[in-house]
Amino acid sequence: MASLLRLQALFSLTLATPRCLPSHLRCVAAVASPVPSRLPAAASNGSPEQRASETTLESGLYLVATPIGNLEDITLRALRVLKCACVILSEDTRHSGKLLQHYNIKTPLLSFHKFNEREREPIILKRLHEGEAIAVISDAGTPGISDPGMELARLCMTEKIPVIPIPGPSAAIAALSASGLPTEEFTFVGFLPKHGRSRKARLEVSAREAVTQIFYVPPHGIQQFLVDAASSFGDSRSCVIAREITKLHEEFWRGTLGEANEAFATRQPKGEITILIDGNSISIVEKPSDDFLEHELRELMAKGHALSTAVKLVAEATSAKKKDVYALALRVFGK
Template identity: 70%
Template sequence: MTPTATATIRIIRLLPSPLRRSTACSTMEIPAISYPNPSVHCTFPIVITPRRFGLISRNRFVLSHFSSSSLSYSSATSVSGTRHTAEQRDGNEMQDVEEELHLHMQLSSGIEMDDNDVPPKSSPCLEPGLYLVATPIGNLEDITLRALRILRSADVILSEDTRHSGKLLQYYNIKTPLLSYHKFNEYQREMPILKRLHEGQIVALISDAGTPGISDPGMELTKSCVSENIRVIPIPGPSALVAALSASGLLTNEFTFVGFLSKHASSRVKRLTISASESTAQIFFVPPHKLCRFLEEASPLFGDTRFCVIAREITKVHEEFWRGTLGEARKVFTDRPPRGEITLLLEGNVNPLVEIPTEAELEIELEKLMSKGQSLSMAVKLVSEGMSVKKKQVYAIALRKLGKKIEAGKS
């Protein structure tokens, strides 16, 4: 006969709605799990969380406890008048439950355990590597289910600002330890993090908002992982860039993402000059206190009539999409300094300047064609069409520059 184990369980939190407010004790037959000290019998709390039990069933959950070296499952138990079946699930789910209750036992019962006895926190479903996890850009509900699973299962979470990210983890009841990782310490942190990854740990990297490595810390660590053949796994999600572009009303088939401009004036002007001549939409991240400076520097290069979109506080309560010309934006935001993170989009140049070829360049093209056997008239026609120059102008250059060579060839 398969032995069973009896224990006193105190349910301190239940997710299914019939038990949401239940805090009752019940003696029950439950699965027994092999632990270092199988003879110990005590009362301890079980916390039932969405991570483990929300995916099993709305009205069913698995209970497990140790007081015997063998494994058994009870048929049913009653807590606060509601009947629930303790079911055996597949190996991965059961291992997850055992790991969680094992850790609860270590914390709640005061039993000392060796490091070798504590099961690894990493989920057996996840491969070791660096996980680049996108996080909400404002609204906490925008995070994906996959991102939550990764953050809960990781051995450590690298965070740009632990205080900021702590609010997200607290909101979703994620207990994974945080480790600061930002632009001021990323080189210092790199070697210890790579060591963790080589040891087979699961490391999650998040930024304050959006995708790490895109105008945020993470690019250098990703490059190092790739060079050392460590797997890098992207976990896509919210993006201020994509959200702003999709709702901007600008052409979206092509665009250029610039991100934050340099703090050096000469570099900013150089980058803006390049962007001003491009035919695709230009997308910038602009801190609110630098918006007016951006508009002052961009207007002479793009022109006051260039259409722009200023997306502010995307996905938040005070979300705003302001649309108008650069000249209008300068007037509006000089009188009304903005607040919140800004994604600024500028319409592409609809009439890009075409570089006019020099006479020397035209002469070289004419000589190439004529050396291949083309007549003067055919060479003039081909150069005119290929370099967008009037045929009359090309012919005049041909006569002036190549006339003597042509006459010499005839004689």
């Protein structure tokens, strides 16, 4: 009985104390915690080996995806990792504190955002080298995807520190899945550059691509984005504007960029916005390079074809004009 009382006291101290205990002690205490109520039951299923792995957390950097709105959109594994980690790096500790409080997670928070990540990185790497398990979360969604975490993960890989993804919510994927636009291929652009010329250049690149383009747009910038996008993509290109995904006022607006400009000209939407634009349906044939044409000409002539015949065959097999191929042949091989 005395041993049992000492063990219970150790568990109470673990939950109340912010310092990081050895992983096997901290994780057992975390799993013994009553919230969420379904976590212990879920962890108790499966083989003894599986149960053992679910109550331990190895040293490394854990990139934990968190809800983009609805707090129910979090995995049991994410909850376990957040409970068992020595510390949680958070983009906004006040915002993340609400999520942790909702699930009664007592793990200490440390701010980690674009303004202090360079300063924090040496300290974090030191703690990881000492054997700690550190979790990274952003305000919403998956860390490192238009959020802090990418550079830290890269540093860890350089230092041979394990980087473990804990997958979950992503606004881009959620919006794409319900957009009605082609999903076989897509380009995730994220936030555009702030500088006007760079922003325009990036939109021009996206406008030429044949796959669905996905952008993150701040609420205050939607009007300017739609004006710039219509200029690059054209008014008739189809788009989807997804707002407040998984939240009470979730909205999917569908139409053309021209219609979107009219609809949002005087409307200032709130919340996070993901905009998807249909790919370019007009096939853009890339002009072959001179090096490629020269190589093809040499191959044909090596097989015994006359120069004039080689020029004809290359022109027919590519998008190059015959006169251009002939001019190149004259420059390279002479008359």
